[in-house]
Amino acid sequence: MKLRPTGFTLLELLVVLVIVGITLSFVVLSLGLRSDRDILAEEARRIATLMQLASEEAVVQGRELAMQFDGTAYRFLVLDKDRWQAMTADDIWRERRLPAGLDAELVVEGRSQTSATASARLVYFYSSGEISPFQLSLQDSQRKYRHYVNGDAQGLIRHLEETDDAG
Template sequence: MPVALSRSQRDLRQPMRSQGFTLLELLVVVVIAGITLGVVSFRALNNDRQALQSDAQRIALLLQLTRDEAILRNRPTAFEADGDGYRFLVSGAAGWQALDQNDLLRPRTFTRAPLRLSIAPAQVNTGSAATLRITFGREPIDKPFLLTLNAGDDSVVVRADGIGHFSIE
């Protein structure tokens, strides 16, 4: 004769379900986390194009600053660059002097040196054959130009409109 079991006794006789995750579920989560981490770390690393873009952005801002310095000091200033780096100069009684003591306009090296630099339209270069120089006068209006930075197959252009605006292309 079957014995009637109470509800709590019936629950004890049924197999207990585990409250944790299966090994397969854990593996799926680990794979998804690994792929996500890989994508994030890949995007976080600077590639060569981003390094060139960053250098061009910095140069554009510093060109604007040195142009403003020429107007404020009432003396010509210049940007001078070669394939490895760049610096800023100010014209004085003893000729061109580097602005080494200025924190913002100090000499710098390119992140991805050496670079090939070119300017259009071509300007008179008063430096050596391998050095490019852009001179800013005391006047607020200057000639527009394009400064091109090339590294391998990557190229970035700094566009100056002649009235103090510098943009990156």
Template sequence: MPSARHPDTLKPPPRGFTLMEVMVVLVLIGIITSMAVIGFGGGRADSLQEESRRLAVLMQLASEEAILTARPLGLRFDEEGYRFLQYEEQRWRVLEEDPQLRPRALPEFLRLELLLEGQSAEPAGLLAQGEEDEDRLLPEILFMETGELTPFELLIRAEEVEDHYRISGDINGVLDLQSRGE
């Protein structure tokens, strides 16, 4: 005897995805994309902004530390980055052990242009075939114990990025960071 089929058994099997399945896949794609962006970072423009802000904050810290310790500090730039110096025992020494004011390297694609009294000052670089001459190590920017500093403008640029940053300081110790489009 033929069995009577129930109307639900005559339906074809469902095809495609439910709305819930599509939503779950979209959420997963969003999470994976977010992780990829965080992992790769924002690129050169973000690095330019981060390094410019870091340098401005460290310069402010050096200025305040010079006042608090009643000893002048200095800042010296070279092709690879920058170093803070402290005047002690009649000479300038690199602050190697200071956790904040330690020497810092810049990413290879960042370029610094220092202007002192409106004139371009080339980075001093290393002396005597890669060996530092401690007796001739001089800062390009001074942070005095009185709060004064060497007036300067520092332009920070990144290769393949239109914007640049400008840190300026006046003799009264006022530091300013500005972002500029080219």
């Protein structure tokens, strides 16, 4: 009676390791591991794009629009019969929260928006194409990265990234 050797061959072990490696790669990629810098840049680009869209929408519709910002969230409003109403007709204009770990400060027409002036935390988009001048600064909680979204009275909205040359 001949005994069969027990255990795994080297080839079998290599195949299992390759399969585990491929599976682990897919898991890591699906988690979407993004740095604070990437999250901050994405949010700043989103805000700048939505504000530019709101400015264009105000001109196209011939209506006054605004973005209300409270430090942790923002939403878009439309002036309807002398009252500001939340824009709900399209999912684009839904209220959005800033990602955890981001700090933000809004300065409108040269005035920093503090909790005492919470009702004044509006950036206006006029049907003429003008907007209320503003600067929104976004930074990560460690204060390593900073992005700005700036708007001038003529309606130009820009997204800027502050670079740290010191590394």
